[in-house]
Amino acid sequence: MSSGSGWHGGCSSRDVRELLAYSTFLTTVGLVASRPRMGQTFRVGPGSAGLLGITLMLVLGVLDVDDLGHAAQVLWQPMLGIAAIMVTTTVTERLGVLGWLTGRIEAHAGGAVTRLFGLVYGLAALTSELMNNVAAVLIVTPIV
Numbered sequence: 001m002s003s004g005s006g007w008h009g010g011c012s013s014r015d016v017r018e019l020l021a022y023s024t025f026l027t028t029v030g031l032v033a034s035r036p037r038m039g040q041t042f043r044v045g046p047g048s049a050g051l052l053g054i055t056l057m058l059v060l061g062v063l064d065v066d067d068l069g070h071a072a073q074v075l076w077q078p079m080l081g082i083a084a085i086m087v088t089t090t091v092t093e094r095l096g097v098l099g100w101l102t103g104r105i106e107a108h109a110g111g112a113v114t115r116l117f118g119l120v121y122g123l124a125a126l127t128s129e130l131m132n133n134v135a136a137v138l139i140v141t142p143i144v
Contacts, residue, residue: 017061017062021057024053027056028049092139093142098139102143105119120140127139127140
């Protein structure tokens with residue numbers, strides 16, 4: 001190592017912040033995708049992974065509290081809409097509607113894969129006609 005170059009090899013503080021931001025983002029996405037189990041009872045879900053990612057970015061100085069306030073101010077309506085769709089999907093599943101639909105689709109398909117595909121495709125098309133695409137995906141995904 002030449003004198004004066006330091007440990008970072010000439011990287012600017014912006015480069016280091018970007019590296020930290022991307023690393024934290026990829027770690028968060030990895031946790032969401034893998035949903036690792038921590039101990040006997042706790043499994044890392046999307047909410048806890050996101051909270052961990054935000055906390056890491058705050059601690060590492062990639063974000064500050066003002067950034068969070070601005071994001072909440074700008075994105076509160078879409079976040080509320082997505083939360084409402086997720087609640088609707090959970091209620092639909094717990095009421096047994098998705099299980100009932102799955103049973104009906106399986107019965108009508110009669111074991112034929114192409115028919116099953118067509119029925120699921122039709123259900124997805126009908127659902128997206130009645131609701132927005134995000135709601136349709138969240139409701140039809142548990143059936144698939």
